Amino acid sequence: MFTRKFSMVLALTMLSAFSCQQALAHAHLKSQYPAANATMEVSPQALTLTFSEDIEPAFSGVEVSNAQQQAMPMKEAERAPKQHNQLIVPLEKPLASGDYQVKWHVLSVDGHKTKGNYRFSVK
Known part of the structure; x- marks a missing residue:
């Protein structure tokens, strides 16, 4: 009886730890410039x-339309020299x-892909 309960608890603990690591392994967008839904007075020189x-x-x-x-x-998009979690995209x-949509996709260093989009405006 004790062995069976212990095995179940151990299995659930391992499953929980594995699931948590999987969730943390993706590169999620934390911040952006211009900010999502922002209205800029002037055009940005680059997206960050x-x-x-x-x-x-x-x-x-990154694509902007x-x-x-x-x-x-x-x-071409570049990774910031000292901040390897930051992508910089200079505009030509x-x-x-007008209104703009930003679509992005990234591959994190551990091999996971993520993508997303947001909008901003220029006055």
């Missing part, structure tokens, strides 16, 4: 996305007034 984990820039990317779903020209030219 900060994640909960370090990311692989070669397998990560306007209200007409046209892609905005951007330079200033954004015109």
Whole structure:
């Protein structure tokens, strides 16, 4: 009887620990500039996305499109030199007034992929 209860408790503990590690292994977007739903007075020069984990820039990317779903020209996304959980995306030219959608995808250094999107506006 004792052995069976102990085995069940041990199995549940191991399952819980495994599930917790899996949940923590993904790079989630923690902050972004411009912020989600922000209205900017002037166009940003670059987008900066900060994640909960370090990311692989070669397998990560960002797309910005306007209200007409046209892609905005951007330079290649780069990982910040001293902050390996931050992706910086310089814009090739200033954004015109309007609404924009940002779509991102990243690969964390442990191999997990995540993606998401948010919006912002330029006055």
